[in-house]
Each structure stands twice: as C-alpha cells, then as structure tokens.
Amino acid sequence: MTDGIRVRLALRHEGFALDVDLALPGRGVSALFGPSGCGKTSCLRAIAGLDRVAGGFVAVDGEVWQDDSRRLFLPPHRRAVGYVFQEPSLFAHLSVQGNLDYGLRRAARPHALDAAGVVAMLGLEALLPREPAALSGGERQRVAIARALLGQPRLLLMDEPLAALDAARKAEILPYLSRLHDSLAIPLLYVSHALDEVAQLADQLVLLGGPHGVHSGPLAPMLARLDLAAAFADDPGVVIETTVGAHDDEDHLSRLDFDGGALFVARRPEALGQHLRYRIHARDVSLALDRPQASSILNVLPARVIAMAATDTPALLLVRLQAGATPLLARISRRSWKALQLAPGSAVWVQIKSAALLDGQNAIHVNTGCAAGGVAGR
Template sequence: MTLSVALRHRFAGFTLDVDFQAQAGVTALFGRSGSGKTSVINAVAGLLRPDAGRITLDGRDLANSETGRFLPPHRRGLGYVFQDSRLFPHLSVRQNLLYGRWFARHADRIIFDDVVALLGIGDLLDRRPGALSGGEKQRVAIGRALLSRPRMLLMDEPLAALDDARKSEILPYLERLRDQTRIPILYVSHAMSEVARLATTLVILQDGKVMRAGPLGQLMSDPETAGHLGAEQAGSVLSARVEAHDDDGLTRLSTPLGQLLVPQVSAAPGHLLRLRIHAQDVMLSLTAPQGISALNVLPATVRTVMPGTGPDVLVQLSVGQDHLLARVTARSATALALNPGRPVFAIVKSVAVTRRD
C-alpha cells in the first residue's frame, strides 16, 4: 500500500510545501516543533484542506485540488491516534473499543479479541479511562483505531505526553503492531529514539519542506542526514539478532557489522531487534588496538568524510555488509589521514549502547 503526498498550503508566516511517498511499514515524519509534521498528517486525515496538491492512497484520490475532490475524514478509511488518547471518559475500555469497531465495514468477534491480545489490554476492558495510566490509555486508543479496520494508521506524537517509563511500556506494543499487522503507519515524532526503533522509512521535515526521505537505515548512516538531525542525533541503525547472554551481564548480538557485545538485553536468543550506535560513540584507529577496555573492534574502510557543524567531521565507514557513522574531530581526521579507501578499525564501547538504543 502506497501513500503519495504532494501538497502546498500557506499559513500566516509559514508555507507547507511537501512531496513524499509512504510505503508499507512505518513511515516517520521527523522534525523539530513547527516543521509542519502535524499539518501534513492532518491533511492526510482530512482535517486540513490544502490550498493545492494531491493526496492518494493506493491510487485513490483522498484530495485533489485540480479536480476539486476532497473526501471527508470518515470516508478515507484511516485510523487516527492523537497525542492525547481522547477516550470517552463515560465509557468503559470495552465500550471505547466497540465504538471504533462501529465504523468498520466488516466487524467480528475474532478481530476484537486479536486486537485486545495484540495490545495486552484484556485486563482493562471493564475499567474507565480515569483509572488507566497514560500508557494504558494510549494502548486503548490504538486499539480503538485498529478496530475501525483502517487502510492506514495515523499516529501524531502518540508518546510525547508520556514519561520514560510509560514510553518503555508501550514501545514493544508498537513494534508488535508494525511486525504483526499489515497496516501501514504514518508516524509523527520529534524523538529520534522512537523513530530509530520503529520506522522503516524516514521523512525529515524542516520549515515546511522535505529535506531527506528514504529507508531509515540508509539515511541514518549517511553523513548528509546528520546536518538535519543534529550532531548528537547522528548515528547508525542496524538490524541485530540475539545470539547469547553471557554470565558477566553482556549480550552477544549478530549484526551486519559482525558480532557486538552490549549490556544485557531482555530478549531471548534468536530474537530480532534494532541497534542504534551514536556516531559520537565510535572511535577510530589505524592499527588494531591492544590493551584497551573497549570490547567491540571492527575492521572498516573509510567511505566518505564530511565536515560537521563545528570542529568535527562525520566519517562514513564500510563495515561488513553495512555502514557505520563515526564523529571525530577534524584534527584527528587530519592526523589519521582519513580519506576514502583508508582501512581503519572502528571501536565501540559496550557500555555506550544503552537500553534506549
């Protein structure tokens, strides 16, 4: 399923002018506050009528300024999860969920039970929203949207109002939603930790325009993307498989870069996950280091070197079957003669990879 968005809309002192496509999986709209993320998702939902442009879902026009077509929200077949859950306070969780199912063209008991199991809300069905935590409310809101049988799910900063503990609670459910359903998701966030964990496609917005768009892994390891994310957010996102848990509290991961040791992961051997390595946590050496505390030493080759925003440079490395991004000072890059083709060793401290990564 493909969503195509090409629109232009003028606000007071701000013009939204975007053009991108969202494929299957999770497409994340990422950018700072005021970049136009919510305006885009509202246009897709039918809550904003753009001045010009066209929005199509699987070739069907949701909005087209040339033909004058503009489907109202209830005819678009989309589910919307807002930053606040917007549950009906006078209804139980079960009744809130059934309200979403009322909109479905084909509703049945099996789908209801599947959604309840997927989101782990079976014990909440008889409660009212006032008795739920923030994370529980959001899971119910997602369930209500799913039970409307949407062709696509829209999520606007669904975790922004939650503390870190509640975010950690709900993120695994969002991963299950991505992996176990075929419903494409358009996900708005300004938190790169969420985007790196959930997205398959990344669209970076700045001042109402698309700066970069493409597969998440490819963009995250591209030095040109770092300028739009900020130096502290720059890094690489890798697929990984849990190999084993060692007795000293470390977990061995199999990645396209090779084996990596990280602090123990709460997942069984064989489990697939994502790993984020920040560019600032990667050191470089011309020779295989000895007598150091870092456990992850990876043979690599310099691919590109790009000046950063200060006295630093971003170095894209070819490692194994993938790429890794390193952030070092320009002085170090000069001293090491870091030019394309240069063989180096990339060093990643195990403890630099946190649970959030």
C-alpha cells in the first residue's frame, strides 16, 4: 500500500479546465497556492467528496476514496476527512462544546486525538460553554479547526481558513496553525492565495493556475525556481531553515546558522539550537563584487550566481544565487547586472537588508521524499 496522498482530477467547468495529478507526502503541510478562481477550492471539495468530479482518483494512505475506473465513490461522510471552510460554519444550534462533540461522537475509534489535547492546543478551554454567536471570527475558526480535528481525520483540508479574517485575527490564529503543523501526525492540505501564510506553514508547495500548469515539490526549492517566479507576483523570495547559533545580548542580536552562512537578526527568544524558518524577499537582497568594507548592512554572504531571469518590470531582473547549499533570490536592476558584468558562475557578495522572521515557533521539518508531478492545465 502506498503512503501519502494520490489525487488525479480533471476539473471541467464552463470555460475552465484543470488537470491535477498529485502525489503528496503522508505527513506535513502541503499548500495549494494560486490566484482566485484557479481551481484550488474545487480540488479540495473533490478530495472531500463534496463535489463529484468524473474520472477522478483519490487515495489517502492506500485507502481509495474515489476511483471512477472502478466506479468507486465514497460519499463525504464515509471518508476520514476533516474540512475547515473559509467561513467558520459552526452549528448555530449547538454550543462550542456541542460543536466539538458532534465530530468526536461520530469519529472512528480508537481516537488518535483526544478532546482535551485539541482544546488545549487551540486555546478553547474558556470558550466551551459559549454559543457561536458570542464568539469572534477568529475564535469561531479555531473552534472549526478543533471540530475538524476531533473527527479523527486521516487527511485535514483547509480552504483559506484565514481569508475571511482581518489582519489582527489572522495574526491571532497563525501561531495555532504553526503549532498544529508541529504536532500533527496526519497530512494537511492548505489552500491559500496568501504567500506569507504558505511560506510560514507549508512543507510542500503545489502551484495551480500558473501559466505553465501545475507544479509541485518541496517548498524551499520551489520558491527559488526562476521559471515559477511569476506565480509569486511581485514578491518572490526564498525561505531558509536556520538554527539559532548564538545570542548577543549587548547588541540585542541573535545569530542564525544555515547551510551557506549565518544571519544576524534582532534578538530571538528561542534557545540555542532551536530551528527557525526565515523568509528572505528578493527585493531585500542586493549584490556586490567586492566585500563591502564600510556599510551599515549587517548580513553579507559570499555566493555564486546560478542564473538570471527577466521580471514583469523591464528594469528589474531576478537573479538566482547559491550560498553553500542554500538557494537565494535577488532582485536587481538590469543596469546593475550589466555594470557588474555578472554572469552565471560569477562570485558575488550578497547583502541582505533585513530578514523577515517567519516562524516564532519551534522548527518544522517534515520534508520527506515526495514524487510530485504536475500535468499542464489547459
């Protein structure tokens, strides 16, 4: 029996066609990323069995949920799936406790997740006797996530769970999702059109609706691909996995080590040896031929130019670099590229203006080998 998630779907609506062929790992977070209307939600609904897509195949951990070649289609209530909708969709006639019990009572035994643990993880203890009407949008979504988990799913699906929330509510829920990511033993498919959420949470990235069809693979290499940069609109960048290497309390800095160098960032609360994921925007990276001697920029790393690609803005180029084993992206002007006489293979110094911290929680890492392939959409 094969591990992980296998999905083959041919979505057809009027004026819309998307062929998806995915093999995703049986653990960790896979993000379905793409612009609105590219078929992300349709994919998720088909996987849950809420919509029936003809000719589809869906299997989770070797358990086949749909195989139209064998006329097999399990209705949603026969699939061990957890679904978090964009709007929290709590049952209005039940209290928070009642909503949680609804999923728990119908779940297959034995329960892998116990109610007390899930309630604690999502911080719901004080909310249990409340009615959904008395909750904020963020609280409702946390209850909806807990309810889906207590259904003891073998696959958790989230359809833009933060999209209906304002920035403050988003910031309130993201830490819970990070915690979920660290502790969850089942795969999570996360639909989003917000790159910051994806960069923070995902291990695997599935790009939908780009000009080149469907692509999928581990997050960090996918983000560093020049040929896919257009999918990330005007904010390309990479994520790097780092380890807290040192703290400097005098200057309030921490040193984060990664394969390819070290970064200095504002003092982190994490202990030495902890893992942190950072996102480095291409717009924050500049290049120099010589090591800058007198500069206020703190982070300067040696790297090698790998390739270059044009961007939507004619004046700007996207340069792919390699620092040790770590790929980086820099966005520089076409004039600078010419003035520095850069070419693939050039040795350069990379200057990083600031590094945006992504993950305040402990480290994430669940990347397993994954054979992911995409077939072009039409």
